[in-house]
Amino acid sequence: xxxxxxxxxxxxxxxxxxxxxxxxxxxxxxxxxxxxxxxxxxxxxxxxxxxxxxxxxxxxxxxxxxxxxxxxxxxxxxxxxxxxxxxxxxxxxxxxxxxxxxxxxxxxxxxxxxxxxxxxxxxxxxxxxxxxxxxxxxxxxxxxxxxxxxxxxxxxxxxxxxxxxxxxxxxxxxxxxxxxxxxxxxxxxxxxxxxxxxxxxxxxxxxxxxxxxxxxxxxxxxxxxxxxxxxxxxx
Amino acid sequence: xxxxxxxxxxxxxxxxxxxxxxxxxxxxxxxxxxxxxxxxxxxxxxxxxxxxxxxxxxxxxxxxxxxxxxxxxxxxxxxxxxxxxxxxxxxxxxxxxxxxxxxxxxxxxxxxxxxxxxxxxxxxxxxxxxxxxxxxxxxxxxxxxxxxxxxxxxxxxxxxxxxxxxxxxxxxxxxxxxxxxxxxxxxxxxxxxxxxxxxxxxxxxxxxxxxxxxxxxxxxxxxxxxxxxxxxxxxxxxxxxxxxxxxxxxxxxxxxxxxxxxxxxxxxxxxxxxxxxxxxxxxxxxxxxxxxxxxxxxxxxxxxxxxxxxxxxxxxxxxxxxxxxxxxxxxxxxxxxxxxxxxxxxxxxxxxxxxxxxxxxxxxxxxxxxxxxxxxxxxxxxxxxxxxxxxxxxxxxxxxxxxxxxxxxxxxxxxxxxxxxxxxxxxxxxxxxxxxxxxxxxxxxxxxxxxxxxxxxxxxxxxxxxxxxxxxxxxxxxxxxxxxxxxxxxxxxxxxxxxxxxxxxxxxxxxxxxxxxxxxxxxxxxxxxxxxxxxxxxxxxxxxxxxxxxxxxxxxxxxxxxxxxxxxx
Numbered sequence: 001x002x003x004x005x006x007x008x009x010x011x012x013x014x015x016x017x018x019x020x021x022x023x024x025x026x027x028x029x030x031x032x033x034x035x036x037x038x039x040x041x042x043x044x045x046x047x048x049x050x051x052x053x054x055x056x057x058x059x060x061x062x063x064x065x066x067x068x069x070x071x072x073x074x075x076x077x078x079x080x081x082x083x084x085x086x087x088x089x090x091x092x093x094x095x096x097x098x099x100x101x102x103x104x105x106x107x108x109x110x111x112x113x114x115x116x117x118x119x120x121x122x123x124x125x126x127x128x129x130x131x132x133x134x135x136x137x138x139x140x141x142x143x144x145x146x147x148x149x150x151x152x153x154x155x156x157x158x159x160x161x162x163x164x165x166x167x168x169x170x171x172x173x174x175x176x177x178x179x180x181x182x183x184x185x186x187x188x189x190x191x192x193x194x195x196x197x198x199x200x201x202x203x204x205x206x207x208x209x210x211x212x213x214x215x216x217x218x219x220x221x222x223x224x225x226x227x228x229x230x231x232x233x234x235x
Numbered sequence: 236x237x238x239x240x241x242x243x244x245x246x247x248x249x250x251x252x253x254x255x256x257x258x259x260x261x262x263x264x265x266x267x268x269x270x271x272x273x274x275x276x277x278x279x280x281x282x283x284x285x286x287x288x289x290x291x292x293x294x295x296x297x298x299x300x301x302x303x304x305x306x307x308x309x310x311x312x313x314x315x316x317x318x319x320x321x322x323x324x325x326x327x328x329x330x331x332x333x334x335x336x337x338x339x340x341x342x343x344x345x346x347x348x349x350x351x352x353x354x355x356x357x358x359x360x361x362x363x364x365x366x367x368x369x370x371x372x373x374x375x376x377x378x379x380x381x382x383x384x385x386x387x388x389x390x391x392x393x394x395x396x397x398x399x400x401x402x403x404x405x406x407x408x409x410x411x412x413x414x415x416x417x418x419x420x421x422x423x424x425x426x427x428x429x430x431x432x433x434x435x436x437x438x439x440x441x442x443x444x445x446x447x448x449x450x451x452x453x454x455x456x457x458x459x460x461x462x463x464x465x466x467x468x469x470x471x472x473x474x475x476x477x478x479x480x481x482x483x484x485x486x487x488x489x490x491x492x493x494x495x496x497x498x499x500x501x502x503x504x505x506x507x508x509x510x511x512x513x514x515x516x517x518x519x520x521x522x523x524x525x526x527x528x529x530x531x532x533x534x535x536x537x538x539x540x541x542x543x544x545x546x547x548x549x550x551x552x553x554x555x556x557x558x559x560x561x562x563x564x565x566x567x568x569x570x571x572x573x574x575x576x577x578x579x580x581x582x583x584x585x586x587x588x589x590x591x592x593x594x595x596x597x598x599x600x601x602x603x604x605x606x607x608x609x610x611x612x613x614x615x616x617x618x619x620x621x622x623x624x625x626x627x628x629x630x631x632x633x634x635x636x637x638x639x640x641x642x643x644x645x646x647x648x649x650x651x652x653x654x655x656x657x658x659x660x661x662x663x664x665x666x667x668x669x670x671x672x673x674x675x676x677x678x679x680x681x682x683x684x685x686x687x688x689x690x691x692x693x694x695x696x697x698x699x700x701x702x703x704x705x706x707x708x709x710x711x712x713x714x715x716x717x718x719x720x721x722x723x724x725x726x727x728x729x730x731x732x733x734x735x736x737x738x739x740x741x742x743x744x745x746x747x748x749x750x751x752x753x754x755x756x757x758x759x760x761x762x763x764x765x766x767x768x769x770x771x772x773x774x775x776x777x778x779x780x781x782x783x784x785x786x787x788x789x790x791x792x793x794x795x796x797x798x799x800x801x802x803x804x
Contacts, residue, residue: 058307059299061324062281062317065290065467070299091638098643109301118305163638183638184629188303191625191646192296199643200630200650202622204586205292207460211446212587214418219581223421226576230714232428 045137046174049130056117074108075115081107082148083132090155091186098199101190109189110182124181131178138175247492249275250799252513252527254499254542257346259533259768261477261485262389262785266792267531268490272799275525276482277497277515279534280318280342283349285478289315289468295626303627309339311627315350315468318342325679328537329686336670336687337732338537344495345478346535347735348781350466353443353474353590354617355395355782357386359404361600362776365663368604369611371694372663375773376745376754377790379406385786387412393475393785394449394456396588397441404613405596414446416592417461420585422577422620422654423593429712430595435705437618440594443475443782453487454480459588464624474589497523500682501546502530502764510764513542516680529763529795529804533788536562536770537670540740541685544672552741552758557751559670561739562687563775566614566660566695567729570703571719572710573634577620577652585621585651593618595656597777610697613777614660616706622651633718654715656706660698661777664739665690668731689731700724736780738772756791763804765795 056072063069076084088101088110114125135147135158143154150158161169162176163183190196215223224234253263256278264274290313295302298312305312309320319340330336341347360379365372387409396414399407416439419427427437444465449456449472456472456479465474472479485491496518503511503524512526532539540559544550550558597613629635630646632653637645667690672683703724710717744750747759756771758764767788769780798804 058305059312061307061319063307063312065288065298065313066293068293068298068312092643093639095640095643097647113300116300116305118307120303120305121300159638163636165636180635183635183642187629187631187635187642187646188301188625188627191630192294192301192627194294194296197294197625200625200646201582202625202650203582203584204622205294205462205624206584206586207292207462208584209458209460211415212417212459212461212592215421215424216581216583219421219583222580223424226580227425227428230428230576230712232432232712235424235428 045141046134047130047137048174049126049133051126051129053122054115054117054125056115058117070112072115072117074111076107076111079148080129080132081111083135084110086148086155087135087182088186090159091183092190098195101186104190104193104195106186106189110185113185124185127178127181128185131175131182134175134178247273247275249273249492249525249527251275251529251531251795252277252525253531253533253767254513255346255533255535255538255768256344256482256493257348257477257533257535257768258781258784259788260531261345261348261481262788263531263533263767263792264485264491265481266789267796268485268488270792270796270800272490272796274485274491275527276491276493277499277513277525278344278346278493278495279498280344280346280495282495283317283343283345283478285315285349285468285472285476286470288317289470291463291467291470295624301627310350310466313464313467315466316341316343316347317349326684327676327678328684329673329676331686331688334687334689335730336689337730338685338687338737339732339735340535340538344493345476345482348475348477349468351476351781352779353465354779355390355393355441355443356594356596356615356778357406357408357441358382358776358778358783359406361404362774362778365612365774371611372774373742373744373749376743376750381754382783382786382790385790386782389782389786389789393443393480394445394447395441395443395782396439396446398439400436400438400596402436402438402596402598403600413441416440417446417588419592420587420621421580422585422651423591423618425574425577425713426595426618426620426654426709427593429709433705433708433712434598435595435709436598437593437595440591442588442590444588444590445473446588451484454483456480461584461588462586463589465589498680499534499542500680501542502532502551502761504547504551504761508761510761520680529765529799531765531767531795532770533766533768535768536737536740536772537685539766539768539770540670541672541682543741545682552751552760552764554760555748555751557742557749559740560666561664561742562668562670562689562737563662563664563739563772564731565734565736565775565777565779566658566662566691566699567734568658568699568703568724568727569655569719570658570706570710570717571632571653571655572713572715572717573632573649574652574654574710574713574715576714577654578648580651582622585623587621591618608701610694610701612661612663612694612698614658614698614702615777616702617657617659618655619657620651620654653718654710654713656709658699658702658706659734659777659779660695660702662775663692663694664742664774665692670740687731691725691728691731696724696728699728703727736769736775738769738775738780741766741770742773743771744773755794756787757794765791767791
């Protein structure tokens, strides 16, 4: 399967929005047409997609747990993967603790996720693919180039419209929903990798003999300081 | 199971055929074979060996979708459940209009014991005489005193960590029975401090996980090595499951045979109404009949009811009309909170024995007896909060915001700063909750399937409301913010079946008119039919049922073995 949303379709939306003449494009993945009377506003750049659901094999109810395989093909095109890679670098940039989301191939993880043949992933596919198109539409509307070709400050301006719970711009409900979902996917994709695990400090999955010893002295001291502050009995 | 005997059962004439190999069936086989009885187990699912089949130390990033739950693996990629979950292909079930019921099944040797929670509180004296205490439901035909020796024996056999707490209606075990408890995690100590400050007990929990090895020639089991989720299945045998304990021990007697991929459809009876054996379908859909002196059903509460209802018009062993009635589950809801005092706390390995190390048992018996509560019966909290293995889910626990370097800082700050309170409460059987044969839908073997009817009563709704409020009080006492949406209890309560504690569909009682079996699981109507799973429960205390299923099965099988010895059956 190939990606349903082509660059051509995205460009068609922009042209349509610019001319206020919203026509449906002539391919199977047409965006739902907005009413001709829809007011021109940034929010109208969001288009829900009528996608045909992914039809591919799942891993079944009895897969080999020790030799996991992903039986469904990846479906995103190069442009979508590039947009995701850039978004991943912006979402989770490199710092002293771990590399960036793009470096850790979160674009591939999101592709794996939205290409899976399960209900939750199908729903996320609709949201994420529409969201990737919205990033381009918003960028082209505001700055000319698509998201991948916009400048760093321009990309941040777009993220800032929707990234903060208490400051989502009016009319940006669906883009904010997309952003929150993408952030959730990228957080799970990132922190479950060895680099993310090291960053966040998960120290388990590490067998040891004997009765579990409980918190370290440092952790106990922290706990007791917290309990004392709360007026509770220290342990 | 390495000792698995794959010889066809035709070469083996069993005294007793046991349907199912989980908690009830495994215990039935263990007790009967130890008594010298020849047993054939019929298991609907495939053979399963936790040592070879479980993925104990695999990382979530090695699995598809970071091991997220999917309809193929409802509890995540690495969950031990094989061939089932909320749906089993070719074996549907239906819910009556207006009812929602969910039915978890496994199709594997050992059944649901391969992935269960391992939480094993004992029922107490009040729990066996609920009608006497509050006039609701029905009393069991036995008492706590009848069960206490079987609880001791079962705990010793399966291996249970815990500490006697001496609390009302939470019985202690006899000295020397329980295994040492692990130390609590920092999060659990924090919950304990808040709970105690509010007059709520928080004590060492009881789980069927070994903190000391058990040396048995046929079922050697290692002590927990403080890693891996028990739900993945335990290849070292530390977390109890039938496949690494009861079944190999029974196999070691030389008296047990097991046939897998054998789905029992009905009990075959003679002209006098006695059981002759059972009919089953193999995986190719061919039907077979196995004969035995006694039939023991331990297929799980709902599958046992289905088999009886399909065995003859109006249902076998159903002169009381109670087969399929009195269906119960446990109530459930979850309350989570973000605790600023836990932010940026020092890291250490918080896996422990995977299970919760502390537990909040029901504590308001005196207030309830004095009429100060607006609900009957009890609930408990299974508490949570730890530096868990990251997987398909944000480590920020629902407070994520923004993006960039601050998001990464937030991940470090908020990881391990959430606490959760899982409510598990008693449901009282009601006339609106039952299962029956669907008049239209059939399974792949051509057998009518179950149709579920379900309704919580105000007893359960008010109990959940109380559980939500007390949990919120504890979160607030810790200066935390409740992150679970504040929704009314009738919406917060889980769907029927969702807690996977189905019970009561062939309840035991003190006379034939009000129940399906006597106190030994023996059918009132069919002398050589015994039921050894959760379907015989007369009530469903808030205490997770598996320990009681096994203790009851042991008691019933002792009784059956004596009858066999005396030639009474």
